Amino acid sequence: MRAHPVAPDALLALALAAVTGPPSLEILRSATSPGWVLWTAGVCGVAVLASVALRRIATQAAFLLAGLAMAVTLALPNTTVRTAGLGLAGAGNEIEIPLFFLPSSAVFLVLLYAVAAHCDRVPSRLALGISLAGALLCTARTATAYGILPAGWLTLLLALLALIAAVAGTWSVGRSHFDRRRRLAEEAAEAAERAVTGERQRIARDMHDIVAHSLAVIVRQAEGGAAIAAKSPDRAVQALTVIAGTAREALTDMRGTLQVLREAPPGEAVQPSLAAIPALVERVRATGVEVRLTEQGTAGVMTPGAATAAYRLVQEALTNSVKHAGSNPTVTVTVTHSPHASVVTVADDGGNAEDRAPVPGAGAGLRGAQERVHAAGGTFEAGPADGGFRVRAEFRARDREG
Structure with missing residues (x-):
């Protein structure tokens, strides 16, 4: 072997x-x-x-x-x-x-x-x-x-049994070692396959988060720009600027992900963390959505997996608010730190649902966010709340400290 x-x-x-x-x-x-x-x-x-x-x-x-x-x-x-x-x-x-x-x-x-x-x-x-x-x-x-034949047959039989025992015992010990090595090799192969599958799922989640969020912002800006182009050319130009900036950021993120596919070992991609949430919020605000960001307490040490899961959770929740909420929604992003846990909550009020047709979705983004949170050892909740939708994740102290 x-x-x-x-x-x-x-x-x-x-x-x-x-x-x-x-x-x-x-x-x-x-x-x-x-x-x-x-x-x-x-x-x-x-x-x-x-x-x-x-x-x-x-x-x-x-x-x-x-x-x-x-x-x-x-x-x-x-x-x-x-x-x-x-x-x-x-x-x-x-x-x-x-x-x-x-x-x-x-x-x-x-x-x-x-x-x-x-x-x-x-x-x-x-x-x-x-x-x-x-x-x-x-x-x-x-x-x-x-x-000693036929006399002494008992001695002869004992000698034969001793030889057979030596041969069979030696062979059995060797065979058990062979089986053990083969089992370890199979377990290593299965672990490698699970690692590859997990990496594929991680990349799929990254691609979904990048593309879905960017397209949601672009669609929102394009619709708004088209509606005000005749009345307010300056605002239409501003919308086009946001579209271009969002597209450039999406391309940069996708290039980074593809570069990881070519060069970096599994799990070594540079991922966003809580520090990137304010920039994410500003990008969504530029679409006309009112987003309120509140951070309470001092952030402790978070594992890279937990920090990325928190960022992607906010990104997916904001994307869904842009896509599925009605006109003029208000979204609240709250990040609360305590000695025992870090809690991230994103909630919207639903906006004016009559002014906006629902956008079909398969729910892959929320499933991906949930998988990230669970992989980081946190808890995940998502569902309707107060006329809108709320997503919440909690990372306990042992998850944050690794």
Whole structure:
């Protein structure tokens, strides 16, 4: 699932060689078999140890190399070892053993673990089957070496069970590690996908806020300018100036958002905050809508998400008042700070609803504002109030302080 350097595995191979190599060499020096048999057994032991260095960069090849070395060792004739040279107690001076009894043969389990921990299901199960078959062959060779068939069958059975337990236990541990890494990788992929989805939703909210607010101001100014163009050219020119300024600001905001899409990592866009609300209010006032801004208390430390959510809430509420309220509406924007919370409220009186046809809307802006507030840990309320419409958000102290 990831690239591994050779150095750590090479160090592991050297450590295993330091542990299993000396006793294996001592057995070979004390053996009385022909030289080619002992040399073959020694080379096979070195091959098994060398395979450990490749266990994560070429896992299946390393296992096959170790398995081939073990198969050759298993096929070698038994050897007679002089027990005096090994310091073993017991009757006689010699004992016959299979050469796969060399301590270096136990290193094969490291390769079995590597296949179980780093390979997919099919090669992992094939490795398990090969290892279990090897355990059976080792047991059979042991039985023929010591002549314990049919006598001593219980000892033989216990030896077989011990080998099977070692093989199955090693494979199970490796497989559990494989499953854990795969689960972590899947969780990381899901988290990345959620981050991408969240970023798309954030960008969609930004685009809606920029476009909807700007177009609402432009439409309001265009309608007013058209109505007064003949009677008051100066006011019509003023309306056109506001339209041009609003369009330029919208273009600037959209360029910033698109620049973030191209370059910045998710969540690093520069977002407006409470300090930009007065300029937002002035822009709406220029359309002829009466907007009253009141700020009470001293603003504490707000997280970037909470500050942006508060600004976008005011922007969306003002946009809706311009679009949906009747003529001559009065909008009140109140920002109240206390040691425990910051509360942002935007309410309009509905204006003269008979003078203005309702503008259709899908409610995406309010949903986006609500999502922003909830994402920042705040509470959101929106609905009719006193003949108009009111939107309210509260950011508790722990949300403001991060």
